[in-house]
Amino acid sequence: MTFVQIIDCKTDRVDDMNRLLDKWVEQTHGKRTATHATVATDRADKHHVIEIVEFPSYEEAMRQSNLPETNRIFEEMVALCDMPPTFTDLDVVRDEQLNKMVCRRFFDVISTGEFDALEQVLDSGYREFDPNNEEQNTSIDMARAEVQMYHAAFSDFRFTLDDQIAEGDKVCNRWTWTGTHTGEFIGIAPTKRKVTMTGTTIHRLENGMIQEAWWSYDFLGALRQIGAVDMPQG
Numbered sequence: 001m002t003f004v005q006i007i008d009c010k011t012d013r014v015d016d017m018n019r020l021l022d023k024w025v026e027q028t029h030g031k032r033t034a035t036h037a038t039v040a041t042d043r044a045d046k047h048h049v050i051e052i053v054e055f056p057s058y059e060e061a062m063r064q065s066n067l068p069e070t071n072r073i074f075e076e077m078v079a080l081c082d083m084p085p086t087f088t089d090l091d092v093v094r095d096e097q098l099n100k101m102v103c104r105r106f107f108d109v110i111s112t113g114e115f116d117a118l119e120q121v122l123d124s125g126y127r128e129f130d131p132n133n134e135e136q137n138t139s140i141d142m143a144r145a146e147v148q149m150y151h152a153a154f155s156d157f158r159f160t161l162d163d164q165i166a167e168g169d170k171v172c173n174r175w176t177w178t179g180t181h182t183g184e185f186i187g188i189a190p191t192k193r194k195v196t197m198t199g200t201t202i203h204r205l206e207n208g209m210i211q212e213a214w215w216s217y218d219f220l221g222a223l224r225q226i227g228a229v230d231m232p233q234g
Contacts, residue, residue, distance in 0.1 A: 002092040003058040007051040009077070009085035014041060016080055017049060020073060027069040033060040047082070058091065099205045100164050103171045106203070106210060107159040110147045118144055121210055128213040154179030154195065162198075173201045177217070181226045188228050197222040 011017060021039055025032070034053050042048035055061040064070055078084060106121045108114075118140050127138045137143045151157050156179055163174040177197045182190050199217025203210045223229045 001057060002095060003055045003061050004090040004092055005053045005055070005061060006088040006090065007053070007077075007085050008088070009049050009051075009081040010047050010083060011049055011081045012047050013080045014039075014046070014049060017051075017077070020076055020080065021051070023076075024069070024073040027073070028064070028067060031064075031067055031069070033064040058089070061089075097166045098208065099169070099171050099203075100166050102205060102208060102210060103164065103173050103203050104161060107161055107173070107175065111158045113147075113151050113157075115144050115148065123206065123209040123211045126210060126212070128215060130215040132215075132217070132219045150179070153181065153183040153185035153190075155182045156180050169205055171203045171205065173203065175199055175201065185226065186228075188226060191226045193226050195222050195225045 018039060021037065025037075034055055036052075036054040038052045040050045040052070042050070053061075055064070102121055106118075109117045109121060122140050122143065124140065126140055126143065127136065128143065129136060133146075137146060158178055160176045160178070161173060162176055163172075165172045175198070177199065179195050181188075181193050181195055184190065197218050198221075199215065201216075202214040204212040220229065
């Protein structure tokens with residue numbers, strides 16, 4: 001279970017507090033168990049400072065607390081504060097990264113062929129960048145048409161999400177695509193062969209909708225599997 005510690009203090013030395021966090025990161029390199037640290041100031045009181053530190057578990061947090069480097073940094077932190085800082089220890093019971101959910105919904109939609117549902121996840125100004133396409137998709141209709149083309153060419157068409165990483169307004173999705181070549185594809189007659197393709201799509205979201213997409217995938221490998229190209233055997 002993810003564990004979060006909130007450190008609450010009052011200080012007029014916010015810049016020094018930031019430098020102290022930099023020092024802590026440097027000194028605990030290779031030993032640190034924290035995965036995410038945030039320092040924030042209260043908009044209503046600029047001297048009210050909150051530090052939020054995330055760990056994989058309570059046990060990992062305690063392991064880091066016992067590091068001599070952590071103890072030294074804490075002593076310096078206390079010296080910067082107007083009064084001793086307070087601590088709140090939290091076990092995370094729900095952690096939803098909403099942009100990830102939108103992207104999962106996108107891949108579900110294009111896998112199931114619920115094309116009308118694309119408007120639920122793609123912004124009206126959606127556009128994408130694909131090195132394998134000479135003409136980039138610059139609308140929902142163009143994206144829908146391309147997915148329909150794949151569905152017509154491959155039965156059992158499905159994306160499986162292997163990994164997702166979210167930061168800020170972007171989500172990186174690593175996926176595996178599978179299908180059976182039962183229809184004509186870019187002029188290639190059906191081969192009835194099973195095809196597997198791996199790739200990565202980076203989505204940028206705004207207001208809970210996908211604005212842009214950058215695609216990178218093994219298109220050449222898919223063509224080789226249906227016999228469209230010959231690859232030298234090494």
